[in-house]
Amino acid sequence: MDIILASSSPRRRELLARAQLDFTVMSVDIDETPQDNELPKNYIERMVAAKAAAAVQQLNDTVETSKDNLAEQLIILTSDTIGVLPDGQTVLVKPADREHAYRMWQQMSDNTHEVWTAVQATHVSLVSTHTHTENHESVFQVVKQQQITERTAVTFIPLTTEMMSCYWESGEPADKAGGYGIQGLGAAWVSRINGSYTNVVGLPLSQTLALLKDILDTGTH
Numbered sequence: 001m002d003i004i005l006a007s008s009s010p011r012r013r014e015l016l017a018r019a020q021l022d023f024t025v026m027s028v029d030i031d032e033t034p035q036d037n038e039l040p041k042n043y044i045e046r047m048v049a050a051k052a053a054a055a056v057q058q059l060n061d062t063v064e065t066s067k068d069n070l071a072e073q074l075i076i077l078t079s080d081t082i083g084v085l086p087d088g089q090t091v092l093v094k095p096a097d098r099e100h101a102y103r104m105w106q107q108m109s110d111n112t113h114e115v116w117t118a119v120q121a122t123h124v125s126l127v128s129t130h131t132h133t134e135n136h137e138s139v140f141q142v143v144k145q146q147q148i149t150e151r152t153a154v155t156f157i158p159l160t161t162e163m164m165s166c167y168w169e170s171g172e173p174a175d176k177a178g179g180y181g182i183q184g185l186g187a188a189w190v191s192r193i194n195g196s197y198t199n200v201v202g203l204p205l206s207q208t209l210a211l212l213k214d215i216l217d218t219g220t221h
């Protein structure tokens, strides 16, 4: 079964490549705006499912021209990373602008938040259906989907306005949940983590491999 990583995150690509698996990558674009008072669990589960649905739709939009290059059974991997404040309710996403980043960082300063990454593995199969004109049409249909969510606690040192200003200017925070990258300059703000490091970077690697193994095992029985 072929694996598709449906993500435009270079970090996820790089992490999955470390497992020396064969996989291809496609980008999906969805609206990632949290709903009012949406709980972290609901938000993150909705995101990975929506990314998977967008990937299936994208495959089906081009299936007639690309099916010679596609396996009939595919596993699509989608993932989403958020920060969660100690209240267990506040979701930290990518900063919309500098002020948004500062607001998040003020709440994370000298405090411990959690980073949650959800991963969904979606097994799809190419099936041939009859159309009303008696023609055949091929579409990918979902056979099975499984999700996991991994949580890592991250403690920040006390932050000053000057530190926040310098960091924002670096450009690193813009495309990252909670407005920091532990794999980059953001490491200087982290005094301690408890849990998976790769989870913070965007893909909990060992847990993702276990999820893949699980869905591959059940798919072939």
Ligand SMILES: Cc1cn([C@H]2C[C@H](O)[C@@H](COP(=O)(O)OP(=O)(O)OP(=O)(O)O)O2)c(=O)[nH]c1=O
Pocket: 006, 007, 008, 009, 011, 012, 027, 028, 032, 079, 080, 081, 082, 094, 115, 175, 176, 177, 178, 180, 181, 182, 183, 186, 200, 201, 202
């Ligand atoms: C906390 C943290 C997040 N991040 C990143 C991981 C995710 O890529 C990003 C959160 O945004 P996501 O929406 O999870 O992912 P994405 O938009 O980058 O990619 P795609 O939806 O196409 O898969 O924040 C880091 O790189 N380092 C960190 O320390």
